[in-house]
Amino acid sequence: GLEAVASAYREMKQVPARAVWEKPQGAGRTTLRLDKTYRVVPRGIDLVVSNPLSPTWNAFPAIFASLATGNPVIVKPHPSAILPLAISVAAARMTLKEEGFDPGLISLLVDDETDAVARIAALRPEIRLIDVTGSGELVRWLKENAHQAVVFAQQPGTNCVIVDSTMDYKGMLRNLAISLCLYSGQLAAAPRLLLVSREGVRTPDGVVPAEQFARDMVFAIGRLLEDPLRA
Secondary structure, three states, X not given: OHHHHHHHHHHHHOOOOEEEEEEOOOOOOOOEEEEEEOOOOOOOEEEEEOOOOOHHHHHHHHHHHHHHOOXXXXXXXXXXXXXXXXXXXXHHHHHHHHOOOOHHHEEEOOOOOOOHHHHHHHOOXXXXXXXXXXXXXXXXXHHHHOOOOEEEEEOOOOOEEEEOEOOOHHHHHHHHHHHHHHHHHOOOOOOOEEEEOOOOEEEOOEEEOHXXXXXXXXXXXXXXXXXXXXX
């Protein structure tokens, strides 16, 4: 959030407040002169759609950046993680009111798993910014349909792991198993693709064939999740 405020301030300060433009018209003719003034204006309402894994961490940059640049914010939390952002919005409204601003500059939009209300809101002409985090169908729908807004989407990439060689084969398997399963594999940074050479994985004890590595990987994930509490 602080980084977003600093970045927004820097970008706004880069806009010149005044500039003079002159164009000579030739001998005996008056030079054209324009005194230009500039002011930063907000774009419009920002719809912030957060995910269930780290709702505040994902929403705060968009919330603070929009408020710092004069854009009202509607915060739409994931239905399974409403409370953290409800607390945040309540604190923001209280702070805005104390500082003499309209607390309605930030509000909460609660929706269910269908995202029906969010879809209606996203197409309103007043919504000019959309910040969305997630990997679901809603992200694709917003990018394809909310054409009146600038859509900033944080989506998982095709994060590759190249398994070539290791000095600790069992340790590597445990590390990969945790990376694949952490937060039920929903983290944007989670590995999505394991690439293994046809020749296999080189280790101090010899080369492990690709097929054996696949079986070992499945076994390592099973060992990690066999404890119900840990799973």
